Amino acid sequence: MTTTRAAREAIRVASRVVAKPLPWSTIKQNESESFTQFVDRLQAAIDSSTLPVEAKGPVLADCLRQQCNSKAKEILRSLPAGSTIADMIKHVANEEHLAPIQVAVRTAIANMMWKVLPQGMINSPTICQITVDRALAPVRRSDPTATIIEYMDDILIAAPSGSQVDQLVSTVSETLKTNGFEIASAKIKRGPCVSFLGVNITSSYITPPQMKIRRNIKTLHDMQQLVGSLQWLRNVVLIPPETMSPLYDLLKGKNPWEQKTLTTEAMSSLDFIEQQISSSSLARWKPNVPLDLYVHFTAGGGVGALAQGPPEKAQPIQWIVLGKPSRAFSPGVECLGNLIMKGRKLALRHLGFEPATIYLPFRKQLPTQSVAMSEHLAIALVGCGGEVRHARKPPWTQMLTIVDIDLPQKIVDRPQPGPMVFTDASSVTSTVAAVWQSEGEWHCIKMTDRALSVQQLEAAAVVLACGLFPMEHLNIVTDSMFVAKLCLAMSGPGVSTSTIALMLEEALFSRKGTISVIHVNSHDPIKGFFQTGNDKADAAAKGLWTLRDARQLHESLHIGAKALAKRCGISATDAKHIVATCPHCQKAPLWSSGVNPRGLKASEVWQTDFTFCQLLKPRAWLAVTVDTYSGVIVATQHLKTDSKATIQHWLTAMAWLGVPNQIKTDNGPNFVSKSVQAFALKWGITLIHGIPYNSTGQAIVERANQTLKSKLEDRIIGHPRNPYTPVTKEDNKLTSTPSKPGNSALAETKQRQNSPRRGGPRCLCVILILELVTIEQDIFDSCEVLILVDIQEPTGKDFEQL
Template identity: 35%
Template sequence: PSKRFQWKVLPQRMKNSPAICQWFVALALSPVREKFLNCYCYHYMDDILLAAADKEQLNELEMEAKKQLQTFGLIIAPEKVQRQHPWKYLGLQITQHTVAPQPIQLAVDVKTLTDVQKLVGSINWIRPYLGLTNTQLAPLFELLKHSTNPQEPRHLTDAATQALQQVELALHSKFVSRIDPTQEVQLFVLIDHLAPFGLLVQWCDQWPDPLHILEWLFLPFKSLIKARKRCIECTGAEPARIVVPVQSYYFEWCLANKYQLQAAFAGFNGQVSYHFPSHPLLKFFREVPVGQKLLRSPVPLDGLTVFTDGSGKTGKAAVVWRSSCGWQQQVASQTGSPQVVELRAVTLAFQMFHDQPLNVVTDSAYVANLLQQLDHTVLYCQPFTLVFQVLLELWRTLLQRTVPYFVLHVRSHTSLPGFFVEGNARADALVSAAALGPVPNTHQQAVLSHQFFHQGAEALRRQFGLTHSVARSIVSSCPDCHHSHTPVYFGTNPRGLKALEIWQTDVTHIAEFGNLKYVHVSVDTFSHVVVATAHTGEKSRDVVKHFQRAFATFGVPSQVKTDNGPSYVSKAVRAFFALWGVTHVTGIPHSSTGQAIVERMHGTLKQLLQKQ
């Protein structure tokens, strides 16, 4: 039979799955790749790039690719084949020596937020090929912030206009070179205004321009590791040389004492250099100092100690400290998750005491770990998320500090004596739910919850602690649930919400079994697993034997429901259930309505036996 494919979400305006298209073309080209191991055969969707060492081999590769594609029903239009440079592939214009983006038209007529997104999206696409940094494009990025309305008016500021002029100048003056297989690939680590970035380059003194840039790598963290991986992806080998703009003494000291740097250089067999070759483009970066002074202290400071805490339930962020006048406090409001409120409390502490050494004590391991790295981290921009806005405010506060600080994590709700526990307890008391007013009416909460979620009566009863009658009345009075939902369930046959929660047990008679005609049946009301055992009677000892086999097979349930038969309410059965910790309930006397599930199972069991 034919292979079937199914997808649930497709990109806008697409009639077919792009993943299936990519997979199908790859399947068609796989014999070509296996036959021509020394040639290049790249493809993305319906764009295919073929490259070989000589023209004769390239023609043979082209013929074989067309043949295999035709086998799968894929035809290449002759007018789409490009044999002479410049070649255009995936938005790139490839010449014999360079790779540059195709000329694009920037949407400079900016009127709305959507226009800004189109403009910045086009620039961001060509940025790696033009060497534009985040600092240069920051005025354009600012126009994307502080709004969620696509039609909100936007206008280019003077700074954004200057950034756009830099982009237009770079479009005409900068490019990325094609790789020369005869030359080694090197990695240059450079320092931008905010964070280090890298260059994959080739250097040859015999070239008119000895520096050929293969790719710009803007990596906010793990720069060396990601740059090495990128070099392997592009060239199939590690860089032959890595240039790090630091003095050899400091590099060797860091390599011996920092496991992060040891991990970044793990397995590297190439050369490490500390000096850039002479080139105008690299001259500026050699003069930029490496790193920044870290204000975070590894040891406690001789200064003020503050305790911070926050609660997402109450939306309170508190700062507590002890002065000469006694304990002082400051409370602020912040919506969001507990982590967001905790960040707001720490930000408040740094803002209040920005000009003095500070010891910050927090019971949030998330905040403590974050503060260990935030002062030397470049944030990934997510402007429309609440956590990013709070985190950005804290990050800016730390960058503006000129005095050191120390961070300590303590465990909350402990009975240990001492200054730290007392201060943390005071901060915790300020943000706890006990400080709030009385709890709103539970019945009204249940009504509002059902109007939004339309949950059933049993779910309302469990969530808000209501009685069965009150929960059923809320569901019955809902105009939406009155017609669309099944009748309210009154609980004569309660079902378990998980396996081994509620069993129903009864006895049925099957005359064909002779002396073993008394068949004891137990059914799990959640999973409908059935245990049936044949016995010579239906006395208490037979009931106990049945449950012993059932427990050994499927486990011990939390509750067993039976009828009011003498064997089920006997002392021996009650003692057996008490030994195993099982709750035993009975239905309505002389009525089978409370045993409907197991009664139906009797009929199913007999039908199966008749088919044997």
């Protein structure tokens, strides 16, 4: 605690006075005296002195520490030296299990302890409310038939008879004076018609406070004050939730000074509220009439009422409303459950008993389906001793937009016979896709919107699927847990507050048929029916089918990789791969002979394997692919068996045979790597893996490996060449282009020569692949396969000789 110079001087002056003892210096705390009583006596002595106002606080703090009893001194020693008077009083009161007193706020120093208080208040309204409530507690216990309600400095007293009210007024006045409060007699109002907190109370009804609604809204802060003032009226004035919705929308913002203006819908809502304030009223509670609870579900939420009288002529005594929904979607049954729990609590708090009857907005003929099957209603009705009935229409329902809560469910939690649609979304391409299978063929519809988030895209995919098969039951499979749970929650009417919930609600309830929403985990290694369809939808959403479209565009225009990537929106690597698979765009011309790859079932199923050939060292690995329909073999030579070599081999094979539908391999690491899986996924190729290093199911390619190596061994070993033999002029001409790593060629045609020759022109492709071995052209005159690898840009004359 800090003191001013004048206060310190006053303390010094007071300490020098010896002849005449000061009034507070002789006040000591007795052992049996409570600390609060000691503070009261000490405070009164200091207030009656002539000390300056700024000195009274430090003197009181010093006397509290020095003149208290030994027990209080032990308690105060645990406090730091600079503690305020309020801290000392509160600490001792907590230790003695006593309530803190209000006397500390009368000193100048204690008034400074509150840093921020609402609406410029001097004291805390919470402490004031608690203090008055504790002072009135003995009066309440002495007369249980009376009702005493206090709010800050306003007190309402009600009793069965007028004489009882007069006696309670005198008792309350004496009790408050004993606790240090003063009551102005001129402000005490008696009679059947009084006003409490602006509410006019008569002998039979209650009218809300007449207020003029502020309309000159300029900032978000002004809008927040307006909505806050209207919330206080909703217990005494019927304001439906849909009326407050335009006002809630204006509360959206980031800064209090943000500019706001009332919309047309907000102005209409304010006009309706003003009309309700001027014309509505509530009935007073009658102890001899049973209390009933009514709950209704409207388009904007829920409304309830505590009322008395028969349902057709029920008179409300208090309205029950809920706050603004905070979740994306709140089911209507959940809103009803919250209204029931709130109504039961209000009845117990204000009247001391629960409603005798609870009226629910369900049809009379559907009690089991409507009530017994809802966990929200079951929880809300736990411990209720009253009667539950179906609702009749009370008079106030004419002002509400009632929504039928018993509509047939649009969404079921189990699959039903009907079309199966798989949905997915991609944040990379901002594309949603819905795929389905019909008569063995997959169909797809897509939509792109770059303004949507990932969750909104997943919801948009379900909306896209809802437009399919509107008259039939539709099974929708999604990998979004959020969307799946949200759809299941929307099986009945509810309140949608988010953009996702609004678009789903509109799509679901616009259909004639029902819907089942199924959730699956994406990219599950255990493949099944649902995973296959989900993979198809995932591939469609990521734009993987675009590669086939881009290849068709390239086949018609033969544009370059850069232009193809820009035109089709694919990566430069994918565009280069497409160009590499085009026979007409290769740097080296292709042979005109060979098997036509465009047969009826050509390029449908391939088998690929790597085989080791000792004779071809240092590049001893051959990647071999066989088209199982045409029998064409494509082989390329590589230094090692990795994923890069696998992709390069398939690109070369695709240039000759086209894009396959399925490739069967073993489980080697080069075939199961992520890069190879991604390559196959982009091209829409299905990879099937067998047992590692086991030829079961791959007999065709294994037989091709054996045939290929046997022919190489036969011909190369049968025609050895001394590596130190000088290269002839003809050889030099054919091998003038240097060989690069990974670029080599070996080819053979099925065309047989009638008269084999030993001294004919040498095969350029064989020279490039084997590098140190020269093989005559007629070595492969009996070969039944076609083998291809990269060819170094030979000249036209070389191909004429070939």
